[in-house]
Amino acid sequence: MSDRCRLSHRARQATDQPISYLMGETIARPELISLAAGFVDPETLPIDVVAEATAEIFADRELAQAALQYGTTPGELELREAILARHLAADAMTAGEAAIDVEQLVLTAGSNQLLHLIGETLIDPGDIVICASPCYFVYVGTLQGLGARVLGVAADEQGLIPAALEESLQRLQASGELSRVKAIYVASYYDNPTGATIPASRRQEILELAQRFRTDGVIHVIDDVAYRELGYYGDDEPSFRSFDDAGETVIHVGSFSKSFSPGLRIGWAILPPPLVEPIGNQKGNMDFGSPRLNQRIMATVFRRGLYDAHVAKIRASYRVKLEATLAAMETHFGSLAEVDWIRARGGLYTWVTLPEAIDTGSSGPLFARALDEGVLYVPGVHCYPQEGAPIRTNTLRLSFGVQSPETIEQGVAALARAVAEVLAEGAIAP
Amino acid sequence: MSDRCRLSHRARQATDQPISYLMGETIARPELISLAAGFVDPETLPIDVVAEATAEIFADRELAQAALQYGTTPGELELREAILARHLAADAMTAGEAAIDVEQLVLTAGSNQLLHLIGETLIDPGDIVICASPCYFVYVGTLQGLGARVLGVAADEQGLIPAALEESLQRLQASGELSRVKAIYVASYYDNPTGATIPASRRQEILELAQRFRTDGVIHVIDDVAYRELGYYGDDEPSFRSFDDAGETVIHVGSFSKSFSPGLRIGWAILPPPLVEPIGNQKGNMDFGSPRLNQRIMATVFRRGLYDAHVAKIRASYRVKLEATLAAMETHFGSLAEVDWIRARGGLYTWVTLPEAIDTGSSGPLFARALDEGVLYVPGVHCYPQEGAPIRTNTLRLSFGVQSPETIEQGVAALARAVAEVLAEGAIAP
Numbered sequence: 047m048s049d050r051c052r053l054s055h056r057a058r059q060a061t062d063q064p065i066s067y068l069m070g071e072t073i074a075r076p077e078l079i080s081l082a083a084g085f086v087d088p089e090t091l092p093i094d095v096v097a098e099a100t101a102e103i104f105a106d107r108e109l110a111q112a113a114l115q116y117g118t119t120p121g122e123l124e125l126r127e128a129i130l131a132r133h134l135a136a137d138a139m140t141a142g143e144a145a146i147d148v149e150q151l152v153l154t155a156g157s158n159q160l161l162h163l164i165g166e167t168l169i170d171p172g173d174i175v176i177c178a179s180p181c182y183f184v185y186v187g188t189l190q191g192l193g194a195r196v197l198g199v200a201a202d203e204q205g206l207i208p209a210a211l212e213e214s215l216q217r218l219q220a221s222g223e224l225s226r227v228k229a230i231y232v233a234s235y236y237d238n239p240t241g242a243t244i245p246a247s248r249r250q251e252i253l254e255l256a257q258r259f260r261t262d263g264v265i266h267v268i269d270d271v272a273y274r275e276l277g278y279y280g281d282d283e284p285s286f287r288s289f290d291d292a293g294e295t296v297i298h299v300g301s302f303s304k305s306f307s308p309g310l311r312i313g314w315a316i317l318p319p320p321l322v323e324p325i326g327n328q329k330g331n332m333d334f335g336s337p338r339l340n341q342r343i344m345a346t347v348f349r350r351g352l353y354d355a356h357v358a359k360i361r362a363s364y365r366v367k368l369e370a371t372l373a374a375m376e377t378h379f380g381s382l383a384e385v386d387w388i389r390a391r392g393g394l395y396t397w398v399t400l401p402e403a404i405d406t407g408s409s410g411p412l413f414a415r416a417l418d419e420g421v422l423y424v425p426g427v428h429c430y431p432q433e434g435a436p437i438r439t440n441t442l443r444l445s446f447g448v449q450s451p452e453t454i455e456q457g458v459a460a461l462a463r464a465v466a467e468v469l470a471e472g473a474i475a476p
Numbered sequence: 477m478s479d480r481c482r483l484s485h486r487a488r489q490a491t492d493q494p495i496s497y498l499m500g501e502t503i504a505r506p507e508l509i510s511l512a513a514g515f516v517d518p519e520t521l522p523i524d525v526v527a528e529a530t531a532e533i534f535a536d537r538e539l540a541q542a543a544l545q546y547g548t549t550p551g552e553l554e555l556r557e558a559i560l561a562r563h564l565a566a567d568a569m570t571a572g573e574a575a576i577d578v579e580q581l582v583l584t585a586g587s588n589q590l591l592h593l594i595g596e597t598l599i600d601p602g603d604i605v606i607c608a609s610p611c612y613f614v615y616v617g618t619l620q621g622l623g624a625r626v627l628g629v630a631a632d633e634q635g636l637i638p639a640a641l642e643e644s645l646q647r648l649q650a651s652g653e654l655s656r657v658k659a660i661y662v663a664s665y666y667d668n669p670t671g672a673t674i675p676a677s678r679r680q681e682i683l684e685l686a687q688r689f690r691t692d693g694v695i696h697v698i699d700d701v702a703y704r705e706l707g708y709y710g711d712d713e714p715s716f717r718s719f720d721d722a723g724e725t726v727i728h729v730g731s732f733s734k735s736f737s738p739g740l741r742i743g744w745a746i747l748p749p750p751l752v753e754p755i756g757n758q759k760g761n762m763d764f765g766s767p768r769l770n771q772r773i774m775a776t777v778f779r780r781g782l783y784d785a786h787v788a789k790i791r792a793s794y795r796v797k798l799e800a801t802l803a804a805m806e807t808h809f810g811s812l813a814e815v816d817w818i819r820a821r822g823g824l825y826t827w828v829t830l831p832e833a834i835d836t837g838s839s840g841p842l843f844a845r846a847l848d849e850g851v852l853y854v855p856g857v858h859c860y861p862q863e864g865a866p867i868r869t870n871t872l873r874l875s876f877g878v879q880s881p882e883t884i885e886q887g888v889a890a891l892a893r894a895v896a897e898v899l900a901e902g903a904i905a906p
Binding site for chain 1: 480481482483484485486487490515516518521522523526527530531534537540541542543544545546547585586588589592596597598599600603614617618621658692693694696724733737738739740741748750751754757758761762763764766767768769770
């Protein structure tokens, strides 16, 4: 029947997100312990903070009128200024040192809309985007939907490996394809799906490679910092943007979905100046700007100084969950030499590598066993781009944002039982 | 410098909205009476209603948690059900008679995002969309940005003229281009920019033409009902959807931006079943669904029965402004035989046709005179598709949503002085 609708090429390329069925399983089988969905913890959502900000807005007719009226396409200036100030503080730079003007800040419907707009603004079919392998699979899907070739480059517990990136770029140069490379995408803090953070020295190397291999135009580094606020040990790394002196290479993309509330759907970016107008045009044509009410709420949260306290609270809460995850992995997998996982220091994920013979895919033996044992995970295969570094079918992602320390321990124990059963049976990938 | 960014073809095609500069003028020169911007009246925004709904949500931890968490891509079921019920009541049909399931309802960031998603889902470069001439210019821009040919068909005070549509379709058939026609776009109630409403008999004729001329697939009728709630005399017309028995031709697109609050950014559609999944995929890839907080607020407004009273209030308020506009036109232009305007019965606009010699464009003589006299309007030329029915340079749009009856009278008087001056000078289009 949908043939009769004569969908566009683009719509025919687009597919449902590969893990939709996992979400479905999570909802349909509430008895399962889901370590799959990357939701944030409902228990630490900023209810009182948003209630306070909203009450302030609706107590003043002028503020309320503004919140309910159309806003501007780039979004509320007060909020963009607050975000810029926080970004500069995190990188310990002045606005002058960083060479960022507030006009380069833009607000969107979550950072995902921003990533999508960047794709639309830069990508023609056949263009290449390089990313870590594995990578944030939602964006891989978006880029492929735009006709991009997404090329995976090897990564480790410190994220994308510069030597592997250089090798890829050299290969593309040799094959005459370098001019099709439009961007390198990195999620540089507590990566989804691996939990890895890229250290400062690697950031510089990656940025230098992007600049060294540019041909007729910029190879942008899209730095997705959605999880930067979710570091649980007080450490941080300077952003890619802080190394980009000319300010034309890095697109710095942030979000309040993880650190505050996904239900507000506020993402933001610091754009290189030449991209401000094109991305603004795409955004303006689509929705005239994101909801002003939500931006006024968030601006009020900053003005009243409520954001820091909330972030401190969720860091403390997620740290307990992260430590429960790593402790449970140690308890249940520590003695298995062929099992490894990333010791994340923040974020909502860890990435597990099992013995090579175990296929973690949803039609493989482990997934069914794990469901029987009562736990759900994301098979690693969904997180790899189709091209570039090889897909490792013995990997999986665990998310610990929603479960309690107790159910995390139970979930990891269930996973360990499933792995033991599969190993005992000698069942290997079909 | 933006060359170095190597923008996508699409981004290079996209341009700023043509009337951005008018918005700029409005803001930069507050002494002007703006009859240009199509803003809603800030004085009748639903401040108390939203305050009440928000207070209810934040008084209950479970409701508040839900509002601040991720929602689903199609949006909150409670709100979709409320919208469907209201739609059925307006068309005086049962769900069974209309053959609409709530799964066909989808919520977006204003109806503009929905129109954009429809374009992305249906349009490949070179595809044709037919619309009234003049037409809602923002969507013409969106469609052109997707590479569509937008073809204008003659319209009068009852909107798109079926005989002109038939003639266009016949011409396209003769030239072998009929299979490229993907959709007919109509804003069938109190149209932007003209204020025209399409009567029931024309709706049937237009729908029949869409169905009669279909080739290998459906020619969709996109019915934009953004202004349906803004009828000021108790009359209404059945929707296009009510005539679409098979339910596969009409895409019915609504919005709360005009009838309630643009700052919430909630649009909605009733989709033909084969489009539900493709449009959901586009939407999901872009932003995972629109803000749940806003949808919870709107659902609460419906549940508490606050919506009807608000709509009644704004109808009364806008009716006064509409009547002030039409009365002022009668007073100041009634004696000029060559001047005509549409006697709208709702919405926020009227469309004025001046003597043919007067070029209303922003670089023509009238626009400058009007600014001198203190009034801003939208030149008609911005509202015409480039192809099809001829562009009439002696037309303009007046918006009366924001001004008071007094300033509307002053603004129309100023416009009349400007017209008289231009006529007296014998100044004609350069």
